[in-house]
Amino acid sequence: MIVAEQKKMDEILRSIRGYRSVAVVACGTCVAVSMSGGEKEALKIASIIRHRAKLDGLDTRVTVTSAIRQCDMEFLDELDDAPGMVDSDCVLSLGCGAGVQFMVEKYPYKVVVPGLNTTFLGVNRAPGYWTEMCQGCGNCVLERTGGICPVSRCCKSHFNGPCGGSSGGKCEIDPDIGCAWQMIYDRLKRIGQEDRLLDINEARDWRTSRDGGPRGHIRADIVVAEDTQRE
Amino acid sequence: MSEAGYTNLRRVLENGHFSFTAEIGPPMSGSAENVREKARKLKGYADAANITDNQTAIVRMSSIAAGYIASCEGVEPVIQMTCRDRNRIALQSDLLGAYSLGLRNVLILSGDHQSFGNHQASKNVYDVDSVQFLDGARRMAREGVFMGGSKLKDPVDFFLGTTANPFADPEELQLIRLEKKIRAGAKFVQTQGIYDVEKFRRWMKLVRERGIHERAYIIAGVVVNKTQKSIEMTAVVPGMDIPEHIIGRMRAAEKKDEEGVNIALDLIGEIRTIEGIAGVHVMAIGWESIVATIAERAGMLPRPVFERPCAFRGE
Structure with missing residues (x-):
């Protein structure tokens, strides 16, 4: 799975400073399993943001929602109906780096900031212990x-x-x-x-790695031609 | 007459002399005089001097630039090239650059990981490992092709070497890897600094059993410590086994520098008798002036001279 760890709260608070309505979006797949960006973590982060806003005398609106996978537009489309999503001026994505960027493609006019550092592809060796494998x-x-x-x-x-x-x-x-x-x-x-x-x-031959430039593949047996435009 | 890849070091070894080499650590500055000074202390006492490549991942003058300066002073350099900082494009380009300056001894190694140095935030390259780079360098010289397959316009040649750590694990796999390095192109092998002669003797037995010493010249590394601190710092390097009796000797000594020299001389004396050893490589980094004393007291003088560096000859 993709393993990630939550950014320090100070950094998160700095990146959302000044926004009126923040939508915290969890991701239900890898980062939920690696206990960094799931719904539970999203609720916790939201409550810290609210608490901090209150101390600062701000009227920041904070909502929490979750996508099954932020790396799949099908699931991002479902977010439109989530309370607070459409009105938000900042999305705090708790997806991996792919999730954050797909969120940007989904909401081209909103500010989207990351809540996690995506660390590696790895395994869970013991509760709370992950190591890189790939x-x-x-x-x-x-x-x-x-x-x-x-x-x-x-x-x-x-x-x-x-x-x-x-x-x-x-x-x-x-x-x-x-x-x-x-x-x-x-x-x-x-x-x-x-x-x-x-x-x-x-x-x-490192071309297959990132050294050949951003990678993509097309499965001819599955693809619909007009969907293969890449940003 | 000198041929392209024929260096003094190579001739010394091929003529069956017991080689005696030293080391120059390039400065953490752009001072050519610093390199010249170190080189002058070695001239006439060592067959060649390794020029380290940002050792322990600390930024220093490039090994090729420093090697050229040393060669102008009449000391033949062994250019160290690590795989840590350069991809295959830069490595091959630097090989051509070294060749153009008349630098033909090249020692290829992995390089100390950057986490040991003063630029810990840097990227670690390892586009190729040392076996792969040796193979590439050998093919440039023997087959006249670059790693990417295209042809070199004019031939080049090198005397290629590598390193071995007799104290690293797993023992068998380390030997297999050393054999791979030799298959890939290494003609001489310099070992990690030896303190534990008994362990080294056992390792050499395995080397002989595999016939490795018949396929490449095995040159034993000997570190010269000047202070108690320096030997203690060497002792904590992973894979550097320093027996307690040696550390004890240093501890008990009144004049640490003298005892450091005595220890090095005793080690050289013991190592010389081991079958299959083609020479010793003295590492007295920051203490180049002691090399002449060691060469003399170890009975290594006078050194045979077959070639003088191109730059020194004015080529």
Whole structure:
């Protein structure tokens, strides 16, 4: 899932300062699961904004609404009917970066500000603990590396083994980070694929990653031609 | 007559001499005089000197610029190039630039992560890793093609090297990676600074069992510490095992700098006897003046001279 964390309240309050009617919009998918931008968090943020407005003697109107997914126009269209949405002059989106930007496309004349920092594609390891597993590089090598990603989990994104900073299974830059290549080594041995460690993995083609410019795909079997215009 | 990729270091090694190299850390300034001064202290005492590439991710004068200045002083440089700061376009461009200045020894390494340096907010590039860059550099020299596939207009050649850390984990995979670096193009290997000779001896046994020493020159790194603080700081570097008896020697010593030299000399003496070692690489960063003393007391003088740097010859 996409993992995000809430921005500091001070930063949120600064970005909405001066607006008369703020619509806080939660997102019900990834960020709800990573407990940063779901409805529960939206209610909490709204109440802090109201409280602060009151202390400042302001008459800010704050409403809370939620989209099932902010990255899907179908669900954003449903927001039109939500109380306070149409009249709001500022939308505080608790979606990931994609959600915030799609909200901008949905409401081109409203100010839309982010309530979260989108952090990574990752997993939930324990309550309140998420770690990165994927960078969406667009050219998956997991079949070669025993299912452990060197792009996202090695601090230097090495493709041919560990650097000299691997010690006792840990990465030299942070003892909380496991050395991805130690994990790849252990795993390939366990599944009898240690021969893969001998392969020289050639320099990558990063065009599939963000380095080729913003990415998009079109599925010919699904697409309706007039819908493929990109902003 | 010198040929393109024939450097002094390469000839020393190929002629079966036990190589003796040192290191120059470029300054945190644009002072050419600073580099010249360091180079003058090494001239005649070392076969070549590594010019570090923003080591520990601290911004310093570029290794190629400093290497050229050193070569003008008559010290052959080994240009260090890390994969941390440059993508393949910049790395290959800098290789051509180094070649044009007559700098032909190139040591390719991953580079210390930027979180150790003074620009922690910087991007970490790693477009290619050190194996991939070695492969690219070798193909430029041997096949005359760039990594992107197009042809070089004129040939280039390099004496390519890399690093190895005998104390890093996992041991077997580190050796596999070293072999990959050699397959990719490395002809010489400089190790991390050795303090734990017993552990290093065991590592060299594995190196010999795999025949690695027959495919590349293995040069052992020796750090010279001047102070108690410097040895203690070295000891906390991950993967740097300094046995307690060595730290103890330094602690007990009245004159720390003298003891630091004695420790380095003892290490060189022990390392020399290990089968498969082709030379020692002395790292006395910030203490270049001690290299001559170490060379002399270790019995490394006089140094054989096969080539003088192009810039020094006035080419």
